[in-house]
Amino acid sequence: MLTFYYIFISLLFIFTILPKIPSSHWIFRVPDFGKIQITYLTIILFGIGFFVEKNQYFWYSQAFLLVLFVYHGITLVKYTPLYPVKKHQRNSHSSQKIHFISANVYQFNTEFNRFIDLINRNKPEMFLTMESDSHWENALQVLEKDYPYQHKVTLENTYGMHFYSKIKIEDSKTHFFVADDIPSIEAHLKTEEGFEFVFFGVHPPPPSPTEEETSKERDGDILSVAKRVTEIQKPVIVVGDFNNVAWSKSSILFRKTSELIDPRVGRAFVSTFHAKYRLFRFPIDLMFHSEDIFIEELKTLENFGSDHLPVYCEFFIDEKNDQQEERIETADHEEKEEAEEMIQEGKEEDGERDTVVTED
Incomplete structure (x- = not known):
């Protein structure tokens, strides 16, 4: 299980870094689509990490997953109600809906x-x-x-x-x-x-x-x-x-x-x-x-x-x-x-x- 834990960490890192490479090839552009899924998988893997066998790299790996989660979360939180945006009401100057x-x-x-x-x-x-x-x-x-x-x-x-x-x-x-x-x-x-x-x-x-x-x-x-x-x-x-x-x-x-x-x-x-x-x-x-x-x-x-x-x-x-x-x-x-x-x-x-x- 520890092996799969590190394999998944590597994959999450790869899918995170690929969109940063300035190439128009689909291999580098498609991972951007999965940012939501990558974020969910990151926090799930972080939780699973506490149930795998511990070694000298464990806390570094967990810290890395936390950094990945924060990195993706800073972008994604903007697209949730948690991000404050002022709402506006219709008035006499406005059109109908x-x-x-x-x-x-x-x-x-x-x-x-x-x-x-x-x-x-x-x-x-x-x-x-x-x-x-x-x-x-x-x-x-x-x-x-x-x-x-x-x-x-x-x-x-x-x-x-x-x-x-x-x-x-x-x-x-x-x-x-x-x-x-x-x-x-x-x-x-x-x-x-x-x-x-x-x-x-x-x-x-x-x-x-x-x-x-x-x-x-x-x-x-x-x-x-x-x-x-x-x-x-x-x-x-x-x-x-x-x-x-x-x-x-x-x-x-x-x-x-x-x-x-x-x-x-x-x-x-x-x-x-x-x-x-x-x-x-x-x-x-x-x-x-x-x-x-x-x-x-x-x-x-x-x-x-x-x-x-x-x-x-x-x-x-x-x-x-x-x-x-x-x-x-x-x-x-x-x-x-x-x-x-x-x-x-x-x-x-x-x-x-x-x-x-x-x-x-």
């Missing part, structure tokens, strides 16, 4: 009615689907009477996106920032009260042994969105399956470059993938917003057959309230240059994706 659902539907999931029922039960003003192909588009037509405004990017490569809204879409466009088969949606909306805002839907490819070898396209895509956000003078929300976690280097660079706020801070992890395995679930469906958007609720909803849980959000707009300004971090000159380099690397990366993807 607006709700949206963001869901990676999983292209090969055919339980269309479960998702349609979820939309009908929660009645959001907007919803975004990712991995939605022509079959999903046809199935969702029954909702179009309630959601008369749409922006559709129908693809069969697991990167299709569909945006449906009860709120008027005054203008919308599809961006292909780093590749001609990886879309992002930019929709300009205006409520009946006259509040204007911009909704971005994103879904960059993940670094993984089965998909993209590196994170270059993912990072280039989200940082291109960040760059575009800085050109917009309206309240902004960016939502989607980022295939990234909020504490990764590229997510932090995205947040600083775009000057947006991460609503998970002071709230919860809101883990979404994998929907079927609670213990191995990562928060990769992210959301960021500008300082004049105030989040009242952010949570996951029940599984509808996809490998991702849907994200539900309730927010309001108040451009006369500047109390969230202190939550904004800005990129310095060096970070902006790094973001530009990563965007260029993403455009130069030649991702190998089929036009039509079939389920194995």
